[in-house]
Amino acid sequence: MKSWFLRLRHGLLVLPLVSIGLIGLAGSPWAQPRPIQFDLFRSRIQDAVRTFGNHPRFKDIPPERREEIAEFVSGNMLFVLLHELAHTAVTELDLPVLGRREDAADSFAALTLIHIKSTFSDRVLTEAAKGWFMADRRDRKEGEPVVYYDEHGLNQQRAFQIVCYMVGADPIRFKDLAAETKLPKDRQESCAEDYRDAAKSWGMVLKPHLRAPDQPETKIDVVYGEASGRFEITAQMSRSIKLLEPVAARSAELVKWPAPFSLEMQTCGFVNARWVPATRTLTLCYELAADFVDLYREYGIKQAESRPRKSKRYGRAEARSAAQSQPPRP
Ligand SMILES: [Zn+2]
Secondary structure: OOOOOHHEEEEEOOOOOOHHHHHHHHHOOOOOHHHHHHHHHHHHHHHHHHHHHOOOHHHHOOOOHHHHHHHHHHHHHHHHHHHHHHHHHHHHHHOOOOOHHHHHHHHHHHHHHHOOEEEEEEEHHHHHHHHHHHHHHHHHOOOOOOOOOOOOOOOHHHHHHHHHHHHHHOOOHHHHEEEEEEEOOOHHHHHHHHHHHHHHHHHHHHHHHOOOOOOOOOOOOEEOOOOHHHHHHHHHHHHOOOOOOHHHHHHHHHHHOOOOEEEEOOOOOOEEEEOOOOOOEEEEHHHHHHHHHHHHHHHHHHHHHHHHOOOOOOOOOOOOOOOOHHHHHH
């Protein structure tokens, strides 16, 4: 069984007080998103597609689809990065976690992106939800057993919960997404509470750890490891897009971390992402990015082309959680 970003855990870019829950943070850095900085991802993705579009790995992908796939993969990798950063925050800052830690990590990633409020961050969230729906379709097709006892939610649950936070935060802005995913009206209404609870809780636990202007920033290293074979292009594109740098910079700016740590992309030998407290290393595996490419080719492009409007690009799904078959999580 393949697992992937199942265990994503994410982090925090911004917690603006778009909402109720974060009123107590007014005036804090969390209230000031940097959408412009974040939106540079989009132009870097476009540049990377132009630069690497003729690579053999893309040769059977129609040119008009190449940017889509790059955005899908980058968006899902960013969500995973933020999910893992949430795990980092919980262990490094010794934060309380009420409920399942994997659910908390997803909520952190979702809220961080929701609060950035940019076209690109909304797209990242949508791609992440789509990713889980596609993964669900893949698992079903491949006969993967449903692991009810897993520490992560089921794929569809994770997908719907992302949509739920989005709709709960702003039912107007995300109305079309709710309709497309067929999130029932009554659930859309209760999602407002899910969102408020998550926003208030993250705001409260992070507030004591926000960096004051006169405090030095903690060093957060960014490392792109070597890759070969089919992962080489993944590594090149990740470097070119600078997937890790903005998250490292923003995290160092906002939070007073107790010790330096590093964000890395590496060849792992398996499909996953993880935060390892012992080495203070958050690693996204190149294999995970490659798996997102495969997922999108099989369940994004092919499906869209073979069943143009039949349905729901968001049918069901969750990404296959990385955790299931992977090494024990930290
Ligand atoms: Zn996780």
